[in-house]
Amino acid sequence: MADIRIDAVRKQFGAMEALKQISLDVRDGEFVALLGPSGCGKTTLLRIVAGLETQTSGRVLIGGRDVSTLPPRARGLAMLFQNYAVFPHMTVRQNVAFGLQMLKAAADRISRQVQRSAEMMHIEDLLDRYPAQLSGGQRQRVAVARALAVEPAVLLMDEPLSNLDALLRLQMRAELKAVLAEAGTTTLYVTHDQTEAMGLADRIAVMHEGRIVQMAPPVEVYRKPRTVFVGGFVGNPPMNFLKLPVNAGEVRLGALTMTPPNRVNGSVVLGVRPEDLELAECGFGFRVQVAEPLGPHILLTGEAEGQRMRVAIPPDRAVRAGETVMLRPKLAHIAWMDAESGLALEGE
Amino acid sequence: MADIRIDAVRKQFGAMEALKQISLDVRDGEFVALLGPSGCGKTTLLRIVAGLETQTSGRVLIGGRDVSTLPPRARGLAMLFQNYAVFPHMTVRQNVAFGLQMLKAAADRISRQVQRSAEMMHIEDLLDRYPAQLSGGQRQRVAVARALAVEPAVLLMDEPLSNLDALLRLQMRAELKAVLAEAGTTTLYVTHDQTEAMGLADRIAVMHEGRIVQMAPPVEVYRKPRTVFVGGFVGNPPMNFLKLPVNAGEVRLGALTMTPPNRVNGSVVLGVRPEDLELAECGFGFRVQVAEPLGPHILLTGEAEGQRMRVAIPPDRAVRAGETVMLRPKLAHIAWMDAESGLALEGE
Amino acid sequence: HPARAQEVTFLSTQMRPLEEAQRARTQILNGAPVKTTYVPEEPPQLPVHLQADAQGSHTISLVGALHGEFAPLVPMGLLAPLDDQEALLKQRGIPDNLATLAHLGGEHLMYVPWMQATYIMAASKKALQYLPEGAKLETLTYSQLGEWAANAQKATGQRVLGFPAGPTGLMARFLEGYLLPSYTGGTVVNYRSPDAETMWADFKALWAHANPNSTNYNFMQEPLLSGDVWIAWDHVARLQDAFRKQPNDFVAFPAPAGPKGRSFMPVIVGLAVAKDAPNAAGAKQVIDYLLKPEMQVTTLRVTSFFPVVKVAVPEDLDPGMTLEAQAVAQQQAAPDAKPVLLPVGLGSHGGEFDRVFTDTFQRVVLRGQTVHEVVQREAQDMQRVLDAAKAPCWSPDPPSQGTCQVK
Amino acid sequence: MKRAVFGVGLIILCAWTIVPIYLLALGALGGSDVVYAWPKPFLPLAWSARSFASFLAIEGIWPAMLRSMEVAVLCMIFSIALGAPAGYALARFAFRGANTYRLLILVTRAFPVGILALPLAVTYVRLGIYDTALGVALIHTALALPFAVLVTSSLFLGIPRELEEAAWVFGCSGIAAFRRIVLPLALPGVAATAIFAFVISWNEVFAASVLTVRHKTLTAFLLSVLSESPLQAQLAGGLLLILPSVIFIFAVRRYLFAMWGIASR
Amino acid sequence: MSRTATAPSESPLPLREGVGGRVSRRAALRPYILIAPSLIFLLLLFFIPLVQTIALAFRTSAGAGFGNFGKVWNDLDFFDAVKDTFALVVVAVPVQLALALGMSMMLRHVRRGRDLILWIWSIPLGISDLAAGLVWLAILTDKGYLNSVLFQLGVIPGPQSWLTYETPVVLFCAILTAELWRATAIVFMILVAGVQLVPKEFEEAASVFGATAWQRFCRVTLPLLRPSIQTALILRTVLAFETFAVVLAIGGTNFPVLISQAFIWQNQNQDYGTAAAYAVIVMVVSLTATAVYLVALRPRAGEPA
Ligand SMILES: Nc1ncnc2c1ncn2[C@@H]1O[C@H](COP(=O)(O)OP(=O)(O)OP(=O)(O)O)[C@@H](O)[C@H]1O
Ligand SMILES: Nc1ncnc2c1ncn2[C@@H]1O[C@H](COP(=O)(O)OP(=O)(O)OP(=O)(O)O)[C@@H](O)[C@H]1O
């Protein structure tokens, strides 16, 4: 049992409140991705779980045990640092073996594990180099290998693949997933790559300004953002938001009339993802400003109802900048938000 | 005039040849993205251009002048380091102002530029902090701001946005593009984010194992990969490659018969991007193993002709793992490669 | 340097302790006919400074130092002959033997004797009760001294006899000027005589009652004052603090006598003029001033050095000083007194000569080597030193033809 | 619990350094009775600044004090100016003769200066810096140089080269990058070097007394005579000489921590 | 330096700028330009007298030769001096290093008043040898403070001698104690300066991977601190061979060390040749020790220096 329970943790750096009352549960063996804008407190949270930073208040429990006052080494976890922190005075091999040596593992187990993690990270040829002789991405992979080699019960990873190319990242991601699932490792994983979060995570925790604003399975986060922020942050390109006036419980958008959930007056925000907008005969007008062919789709950027909007259309439709096209949202995929609080409206 | 001309540059680290005869031209004001797998020599190349590393042989010319023997400061460029290299003993403000101070810029120009770059990088609130008090992404943005503040004629950037979240990256990318285009800055930009490369670059140089394997505008790189490597590396998910036997100049794929360009015997490689495969009545069989809903599309992973393949289909098609579906490639988007050399076949 | 030519820079290895130097400036030199800058100097630096000075900086005019410190300066050519001062010596009544010494074995007068001192014994009054039956301080012998120390040790459990055998202590003087001549009647010639062997054996026995800290003591006044040592031998200047501070607690008395008499050694401080002195004339004026009887008395008050000129010791002397002065007088006037002259012809080999004595002491007394062998061996060393210096014998050894020879 | 053990450790170590100084002060200020008392009192019974005052009244002590200051400051400047570039060379370049150079500068410490007295003095007379503050400062610099070179070089080694490279790229010359990036980051080492130079110069007695006659530094002035003074005066002199160094260390101590907590990459 | 050949670019390498032969030659000169001022300085002010003095060691009245070294060899105290010198250096330097390391590590965990503690711990640095000798003599002498405490605690019946030839072990310990007190601060200060440049992240990484404080210290901090440790060791060792004022004050003539012999031969015996010979021996010994450190603590090939 190695679940992580973060209980009302706050962290203050001087006057600056980096974490505001964070509570979070990661179940045993679960893979939770932490997603959030730069500077929102992800690293800080990870460091508190690892015991490298002391929370201002709150508790951290691992496997049901309150570890708040334990030193990092007694918490039985491994961590990957955002800036790698590979030991410059050790070869790659020594770096990767480090955690196991600390656990006093047998020599043959160490060498087996080192070999395995190195192969997984494609650094088996670099084992006898020093970090200074590695490229940035290679160094990062050493750090990942070092964390994986110990086969920890709890693994904290801070942007582990940020310096790798897409292809490698794809491979690593798959291998990571397999390895961690097999070992049943409880993982808290910071990433800014949403595809990664979507592909790997059992649940995603979206952080914003020191708070967790939504914690849910990937699809739910994607489909049912709890706030405007989540909708705008998750998804690439992000969700579009149109602020629309409500008249007698109804909203008009071009030729369309829609009914937002109950209890709304004044105005409401309609959220819709670029891929959930279709070219249609009848709908609302969208003036295309930029059309970017992005491979699997074409991304249109333009204006509707005087508000900025992005639309993804299949690559075979020829749309030019300057044109005005008619769009309609897939009704099932519309998210309604309160115009003031930015919170999702219930009862959709 | 600040074009960069890299002329037959080689770099040897002891026995290891990091750069093998690189030649590359970046035109004045052009934005060239360097794309390549981890450890292929991108950073090394940038460092040689900056004068931080001495090439084993070859020359570097900037603005037509051979700068091979000049110290970095005499080369009139700015650089963003992969691991930031922000000065720990200076505040963010001092860091950003550094380059301008070295140029002996007037105080008001400095403060204006600092403000501008800081705003662009969204770090205007952090100006009086020390780097140790910043998050990873914030530090990276400081480094970018520092490089932009000097308005250099030549800008070298080594993965400048790798530690930023998608949304921020999107914004920064747009602003970078605008600012650099306006100033006419010649830019050499290392990235592992293809969307970034595609979106920003006038041309993309794809590097592989110390060589430049293709240098062309983004669409061409995407559409007409010069080698199997480029096709497999660029695009996310990458291009699919099917090795097929050639019979009398013709290739059969399921129910389809295609004609690869001339002079092919034995076998040939057919390259096709996942989004260039359509579900069809009549085509070749594809056994779906994994179906991942990824937002704008569903990614299918499976097998065709006993070879691994990925397919992107519109999100509204319901395909299950285990099913076998019929696919056909868009003929115009097929890339033919030599089965042995991996080079693209001409005369398509 | 015009200003410098007006004044006299006076380099001195004596009167160095802070307060003494201060008094030298304010009580002695302030009345000098020429403005005098008094610079105390550690003895090892003296030749260095004079040599550097002679090479170019030319600052120093007057030098005050011990007889033994002047000796090496002569072969280096750092001193100006003072033959024009011979008259002054006569005029002020400086004893002939001092005047002879001041020629340093050569033709010219190299320095003018300035003040003198010697070494005596000091004891805490607490120790007097253990004085052996029949022994008197004024006529003490070395064997009585041993007994005395033994008695005291038996009674108190403490070894209360002390010698200045530390790194900068003057133990060598004790051996060469007091102990050895008292047993053998000479310093050099009888170095490996049976008498000498007896002496070392006796001294080793005596040392059993000596405070083991003796090898750390440089100045005996401190252990006397702290009470670690009750009976001690040292230079009068190195005992003065005890006598000045607690004149009622200590007694001063002459050095003990051995089978060949009560040997003792003088200490002579002289004044010399540096070669090429910037202000030789001024220096000589200062010499004249310092040799005035009043100044000699003032000097006695300030230091514990006694006048070299004829002058009555004043009544109102510091009580501690008076104690010392009495002991010195007693020592000189003792019926068995045997003055031992300072080495004259050793030149720069004086240090090595001393080293022979301390090595012998180390070997015999501290390391317990066989007396006979040590004495034989060290005698050879002694001969080597004498040969190198080509020094003839000096009193109390019988005069020699050519280099002095150890028998 | 751990915290308590730690605290006790700190206190013991502080006591270990402070108590002897306290005892020195006790001896120096406690009057002559304390010096020779048994058993010795541990509390100041009768403070008396008499021996102190008598020091300060000595003719020439103030000029000597000033001269000492002058020499120490010059020595500090010279050793950093000469030592830091050399330290940088050792840290950043692998050049033929680097180790020979290391040994060479150490010779000044490995060979007792005291033994050099005569030729040293003669050399200084020839150079015309005999009996000057400059001359003494120079020889003190020679003594402090190994500290300056080795200490700064070991600190420069700890400074990531990338930071310097960044400075170059932004238009710094080698010297400017050194001054603006390397030196500030190595400030603790520079401060330590300054302290060493100051203290070495302040306490150095041998060269100072050999190379001066009339213009002695305070230490040469006092220490050369202390050994013959009564014990209490020795203690007082010892204490008096400690003060400036201790005050100096106190003044620069915060530079020793200049990089505390900042210097992460 | 054998590093040049094996080291790839991250170990110190001069040729950062320029290409090929032309400029690299100038770049190769750079380190020499940087060390030149100090070399010229030493040459002018120090090496001339040094060479003259060394020459003195090889000159006797009989001409050039090893006569003075013969005298040293026959010196009664020579072997004791060698033994004592090495005993002191071999014991004192490692203990000082350990102590200073411990102190600088402790300082890292001090939350408040760090600079005050630093200051207190570095006070002995400001104390002259002579004063240090005095202090410890005052403490350790028969009627010193130590005995006063022991006496008042009833451990000893009265004054007790510790510093005589009769108690060589205690004497050695006393000298060692005084040396530790006096000279640990130098090592400490060098380490304090160095410790700050060791990024915290490496220790953090180690602690997350289960390293105990001790393991972190041995496996991470110590190697990263190596340049400072090397410097501290070299300087401290060279200085340890030079220590004598304290030794003389506490040990008297019972604890001769090489350097005190040199001074005794120079000052008391006024035999400059033999003194110079002693000094040459001291120099050779301490430079040999330095060379050993330089070799033993050099970075391995490829490792960043
Ligand atoms: N000092 C060195 N010694 C030996 N090999 C080195 C050294 N520096 C870099 N290399 C090797 O040279 C190759 C190119 O390194 P470089 O840093 O240029 O890669 P990169 O393309 O920037 O990779 P990444 O995307 O991971 O940062 C790598 O394989 C690396 O291991
Ligand atoms: N030592 C510190 N002192 C003051 N503020 C700090 C300190 N460390 C971090 N912060 C601030 O706390 C906030 C959270 O930092 P944290 O490193 O956790 O961000 P993050 O989510 O990891 O960001 P990124 O994705 O950029 O790495 C940031 O705004 C940062 O500026």
Ligand SMILES: [Mg+2]
């Ligand atoms: Mg972070």
Ligand SMILES: [Mg+2]
């Ligand atoms: Mg790189």
